[in-house]
Amino acid sequence: MTDFAQWTKEVGEEIAKENNIVMTPKHWEVIDYIQNEHRNDSPLSIRKIGKSGVVDIKEFYALFPVGPLKTATKIAGVPKPASCI
């Protein structure tokens, strides 16, 4: 998924399956939050997601056990956090 404009929930479900994640309403809440931050050009971090009011860090790791930020941004169709180089 390289173009966020083409993302749909079905695309998100497919990517989740490929990453062995069974999506629940709580998963989708996190995805919504991540997509909103992306629309606002806001950088993401695990600590920020933990303070989002949507999940705390423990819950975030429980929902997306392996590389949570990488996996969640993949499912959300947004670029993973990056630097200038």
Next chain:
Amino acid sequence: MANHLHHKLDRKEWLIDIIDERTEHHYQPGYLFLPFDIYTPENIIKNIKDFIPKDVNLLTSGIDKIVGAENNILLENGEQIKYDLLIIATGSKIAPEETEGMKGELWHKSVFDFYTFEGALTLRNKLRDWEGGNLVIHITEMPIKCPVAPLEFAFLADSFFKNKKMRDKVNITYVTPLSGAFTKPRSTAALEHLLAEKNIGIESDFAIAEVNNEHKTIVDYGGKEIAFDLLVTVPTNKGDELMERSGLGDELNFVATNKETLQSKAFENIFVIGDATNVPASKAGSVAHFEAEILTENILHFVNNQPMTAAFDGHANCFIETGNSKALLIDFNYTHEPVEGTFPFAGIGPLGLLKESRMNHWGKLAFRWIYWNMLLKGIPIPFVGANMKTAGKKF
């Protein structure tokens, strides 16, 4: 900004005040060189008064609060200053207390920052006598100012220990919350080899939860532990607490700012520049410099009730030290990643983009003179425009 506007605003109509709680101005890029005895403290610190234009009033004071709704600033001593236009340039700073254990008993003994003068100086003293072990260079979370500095530190450390004939006694590991040391495709392709060549290990996707002072490890939220003898960390970066007190900051105290006009989103007569903004540009000195040119233009339009037409494109231009008297140069913006090419003249250079060279290293060192003698005084760098040029680049 004071120097830019001092030339261009009608002095009969406009008075310019600078409020700064500090009396010294620091050349922050120098903090990278201080730990390795490449720069001295005198290279880095000068008196703020040397750079204030005539007719501009410098007020040395802390600020308690900005009351945007009343165009009012409350100083620490209770005095109030009214403004017609405010520019926030309060920067960003490290907040090690945001990570459990980071400011514990090992702080500035085995756990160091180099993002403050004190941190860089105490680290210098440590490195002078350090006999080797596990050197872990670490980033807590993004955004940080000068995002390439930790990598530069790793490269310079490799050279430092090689020159001291003790590189075999040091294990260097670069630890990042990102997916790699390089996250952009062209940079990855051009530079990834440097890590292997310099024998720098990499641990990625590491989201630090705490520094365990007893075991000398850093631990991430997933339970992974990395042992260190010497930890050089970039803690969480936050904007000034003044932004929180004033209701202007986000959860990291950065101010919501229009990424093109640099006007704050909360109040039309408040503008923001540099690290204090929340725009998606890198927090870098060159960004503040290019923003200054755009912001000057927009303010001149704003005060004359004209539409603000200058748009900042996120332009950044940064030297990256790679050790052994070499550096590379990157030039990029909101929409274009760093690519190979020549700078500032297409085809001619003389500086190569995304390519190691001694010329780039000399450029980085010469930049210190340019900073003190040109940039701070509002003198533009010839041939280097505020917005990024696509000419000379290989996209």
